[in-house]
Amino acid sequence: MMELLADRASLFALTGAALVALGFYGFIIQRAPIRRLIAFNVIGSGIFLLFGGASYVGGGVDPVPQALIITGIVVALALTAFAATLAVRLAESGGDDADDDGDDDEDRESDR
Amino acid sequence: MSHAFDLALCALILGAAVLAVTGRNVFGAIVFYVVYGVLLALAWLILGAVDVALAEAAIGAGVTGVLLIGAWQGLADAGGLEDEAPRPVFLRLAAVAGAGALGGLIALAVISLPGGDGLTLAVVDNQDRLELGNPVNAVLLGFRAYDTLLETLVLTAALAAVWSLTRTRVWGGVPGPGHVTRPDGVMASFGRLLPPAGLLVAVYLVWVGADAPGGAFQAGTVLAAVWILIVLSGLQDEPRLNSLPLRLMIIAGPAVFLGAGLAGAAAGAVMGYPDGHAKSVILVIEYALTLSIAATLALLIAGPARRAP
Amino acid sequence: MSVMETIIAALLALGVFFYFAGTIGLLRFPDTHSRLHALTKADNLGLGFIVIAAALHWGDGWIAAKLALVWVLALFAAGMAAQLVARAALKAEGRE
Amino acid sequence: MMDDLFMLAALGVLLSVAGALIRAWRGPSRADRMMSAQLIGSGGVGMAVLIAAARSEPAMLDVALVLALLSAFAALAFVKTVTPAGAGDPEADEADAP
Numbered sequence: 001m002m003e004l005l006a007d008r009a010s011l012f013a014l015t016g017a018a019l020v021a022l023g024f025y026g027f028i029i030q031r032a033p034i035r036r037l038i039a040f041n042v043i044g045s046g047i048f049l050l051f052g053g054a055s056y057v058g059g060g061v062d063p064v065p066q067a068l069i070i071t072g073i074v075v076a077l078a079l080t081a082f083a084a085t086l087a088v089r090l091a092e093s094g095g096d097d098a099d100d101d102g103d104d105d106e107d108r109e110s111d112r
Numbered sequence: 113m114s115h116a117f118d119l120a121l122c123a124l125i126l127g128a129a130v131l132a133v134t135g136r137n138v139f140g141a142i143v144f145y146v147v148y149g150v151l152l153a154l155a156w157l158i159l160g161a162v163d164v165a166l167a168e169a170a171i172g173a174g175v176t177g178v179l180l181i182g183a184w185q186g187l188a189d190a191g192g193l194e195d196e197a198p199r200p201v202f203l204r205l206a207a208v209a210g211a212g213a214l215g216g217l218i219a220l221a222v223i224s225l226p227g228g229d230g231l232t233l234a235v236v237d238n239q240d241r242l243e244l245g246n247p248v249n250a251v252l253l254g255f256r257a258y259d260t261l262l263e264t265l266v267l268t269a270a271l272a273a274v275w276s277l278t279r280t281r282v283w284g285g286v287p288g289p290g291h292v293t294r295p296d297g298v299m300a301s302f303g304r305l306l307p308p309a310g311l312l313v314a315v316y317l318v319w320v321g322a323d324a325p326g327g328a329f330q331a332g333t334v335l336a337a338v339w340i341l342i343v344l345s346g347l348q349d350e351p352r353l354n355s356l357p358l359r360l361m362i363i364a365g366p367a368v369f370l371g372a373g374l375a376g377a378a379a380g381a382v383m384g385y386p387d388g389h390a391k392s393v394i395l396v397i398e399y400a401l402t403l404s405i406a407a408t409l410a411l412l413i414a415g416p417a418r419r420a421p
Numbered sequence: 422m423s424v425m426e427t428i429i430a431a432l433l434a435l436g437v438f439f440y441f442a443g444t445i446g447l448l449r450f451p452d453t454h455s456r457l458h459a460l461t462k463a464d465n466l467g468l469g470f471i472v473i474a475a476a477l478h479w480g481d482g483w484i485a486a487k488l489a490l491v492w493v494l495a496l497f498a499a500g501m502a503a504q505l506v507a508r509a510a511l512k513a514e515g516r517e
Numbered sequence: 518m519m520d521d522l523f524m525l526a527a528l529g530v531l532l533s534v535a536g537a538l539i540r541a542w543r544g545p546s547r548a549d550r551m552m553s554a555q556l557i558g559s560g561g562v563g564m565a566v567l568i569a570a571a572r573s574e575p576a577m578l579d580v581a582l583v584l585a586l587l588s589a590f591a592a593l594a595f596v597k598t599v600t601p602a603g604a605g606d607p608e609a610d611e612a613d614a615p
Contacts, residue, residue: 008118012159013222015122019129021215026133028207029199033192034183038145039133045152045172052159054222055230060160062230063247067256070167070248071263074329074405077171077179078270081412084183088415089277091192114521114571117528124535131542143541143550146591150561150584157568157580165580169565173558174587181594185603291597293606299593300606302501306586309494313586317579325576330583337587344593346606422518430522433567437529440563443556444536453548456540460552464559471526471563475570478519484575488566491578491585495562498589502555508607509596510548 013053019046033087037080044076118158125151138193142180149173162325163248166317170333178340179413186415243391245323252327253394258383261373264366264401267408271362275353278416284354285417293346303345310338318402322391328365328398332405339410350414352421358407365404369397429474436470439463453510461503468495523571527564534560551595558588 019042026039048069055062128151132144149172156165187193199207232247239250252260278285293299314334321327342348351358372385372393379386385393422430446459472492476485534557541553562585569577597603 008115008159010222011118011122012155014219015125015155017215017218017222018126020218021211022126022129022133024214025207025211028210029204030133031199032138033187034138034180035133035141037180037183038141041145041176042129042133042148045148045168048164049152049155050218050222052156052161052164054225056159057228057230057232060232061164062232063235063251064231064256066161066164066248067251068259069161069164070252070329071259073164073167073171074333074409075263075266077176077409078267078412080176081179081415082270082273084179084186085274085277085415087192088183088186088190091187091190094190094192114524117524117531120528120531120535124531124538127535128538131538135542137544137550139547140541140544140550143554143591144538146554147538147541147557150558153580153584154561154564154568157565157577160572162574162576162580165577166583169580169583170587173561173584174590177554177591178594181591181598182603185598188598189602289602289604291604292609294609297606297608298501298504299596299608302497302589302593305497306494306589309490310586313582317583320576320579325579334583334586337590341590341593344597426519426522429519433522433526436563437526437533440530440533440560441536444533447537447540447553447556453546453552456549457552460556464556467530468559468563468566471530471566474526475523475566478523478570479573479575481575484578487575487578487582491562491566491581494582494585495559495588498585498592499555499559502551502589502592505596505607506548506551506555506592509599510546512599512607513546513548 009053009056011053012056013050016046016048016050016053019043019049022046033091034084037083037087040083041076041080044072048072121151121155121158125155139184142177142184145180146173146177149176163246163327163330166325166330167333170330170337174337175333175340175409175413178337178344182413182415241387241390242385242394244394246321246325246327248325249321249327249394249398252329253397254385254390257369257373260401261366261369264369264404267405267412268362268366271408271412274412275416278353279418282417282420284352285421286350286352286419287411287414287417288343288350290349290419291344291346299345300347303342303347307338307342310334310341314338314402314406318398321398322395328401328405332402333409335402335406336409336413339406340413343410343414350411353411353417354421361407362404362411365397365401368400372397425477429477432470432474432477436467436474439467439470443467454507457503457507457510461499465496465499468492520571520573523567527567527571530560530563530567534564547595547598551592555588555592558584558591562588 023043055065128148153169244250314331317326318331373383376384443463537556565581
């Protein structure tokens with residue numbers, strides 16, 4: 001175990017594995033849409049880190065995984081934006097399609 | 113010393129992720145997620161993957177925060193922010209067990225991975241044929257250009273999906289709440305000061321991208337961030353979504369990309385670059401992609417139209 | 422250790438010291454506005470010393486210019502954020 | 518020798534960032550959490566500069582540049598949440614609003 005943590009490649013890959021597990025847990029347990037989005041993104045970035053750590057040799061990461069990870073980061077952002085829009089529209093309609101003016105509501109939840 | 117930093121960074125990344133996933137307060141979770149993005153960018157820097165670090169810095173630490181805070185606002189206004197009903201104990205236990213098993217399996221797979229040189233040599237040996245000094249961009253726009261073409265189409269499709277959630281009576285209208293700020297205030301001044309610097313950085317990133325870390329995705333994200341900043345600071349409202357120039361800007365990148373691929377048929381290979389002119393074609397594609405990615409990302413963050421055109 | 426290395430080491434130590442000062446202020450000060458005050462002074466100075474140390478390490482004009490741009494951008498961002506977060510905190514307190 | 522020195526400084530900044538996480542966790546107000554994020558963003562810029570210097574890799578400074586450029590974005594989005602519909606300016610008086 002110790003020599004695995006002493007090696008940079010497997011240290012980051014194992015961190016990635018732990019992030020995937022953590023995100024998976026959050027995705028199952030959480031109900032609030034924003035928390036689920038965050039958990040889902042943690043899974044994604046965990047996979048990226050796993051991928052990057054696994055392909056780390058000597059001075060750097062293999063360029064092919066790097067290109068795939070960049071693609072993945074941008075796609076993850078696009079889908080997060082879609083999911084966030086979906087969640088907001090769902091909350092606005094509140095299951096009642098007739099309520100078309102939900103966005104004029106100025107109530108805000110306090111933080112504490 | 114370097115190793116101590118690696119260990120501390122990984123521990124902090126995990127800590128920030130734990131707080132982002134399980135923290136009690138939703139706004140706090142967003143803050144931790146932004147922090148997590150900054151730390152991940154540093155992790156990529158440590159791994160020597162500067163291109164990925166740039167993308168993560170621009171997206172994870174910059175744009176995602178604005179996106180999530182916007183969603184937080186929308187959900188708070190609609191009263192759908194929090195669902196406090198706790199999960200039953202057996203589900204929590206099952207989730208812990210499942211997550212533990214998943215993480216353990218992946219860790220086991222990582223440990224048993226055979227070593228190897230990967231594809232680095234194959235890329236470095238062949239990137240001269242594209243006349244690109246940056247191996248990552250040689251993969252993105254050369255060897256795996258199909259992936260990148262399809263990715264830009266995924267971005268466009270995601271934008272179409274977001275727009276499909278528009279209320280019928282405001283279709284083609286203006287997204288966002290219509291930001292108004294004090295004209296001589298700090299926010300408006302910031303909106304005037306930062307965009308020139310952001311523009312400079314974006315042009316620089318796409319310019320050096322051929323030979324050094326940078327490129328269309330990183331530059332496009334920085335441009336999108338500049339766009340969002342101008343809107344947030346109330347200097348310029350979002351455009352109407354049914355405007356033709358805007359739609360053309362969104363599809364310019366994929367269209368030029370696809371056009372270059374089809375034009376390759378004339379030079380001998382469909383979806384291939386003409387020998388000897390690969391770099392000039394790639395640069396044209398890259399500039400068009402930068403604009404399209406910037407517009408698409410900025411509009412994805414802005415969401416569907418909310419005011420009539 | 423050459424003279425230059427000693428200077429760089431001293432600058433780095435100062436930089437880290439100011440980051441710690443910012444964190445301690447953030448943790449120890451009693452209310453939002455005084456915490457803001459501790460934070461914005463400290464982290465700008467900390468980054469400033471680190472940037473000077475890095476510029477001396479490279480000893481290259483263009484790199485020094487880029488480092489200066491990094492610091493100026495961070496200063497702008499921190500200054501603006503401090504002012505606006507303070508206003509937002511005041512407003513939030515008024516509403517609650 | 519010099520690279521160890523830069524990484525030591527980076528470790529120091531990382532520890533101070535860890536301290537700021539405690540404030541982000543405790544809050545109590547949203548402004549406190551946002552300030553911590555701001556300090557961590559600034560620490561991230563500093564660490565990026567330090568890692569670039571330790572490796573003597575100028576291209577890595579671009580990451581510091583992007584982080585510095587975008588470090589205030591989340592803060593900007595945050596301060597708007599105290600105004601109606603997140604559309605205003607906390608500096609504007611209520612009377613100024615249209």
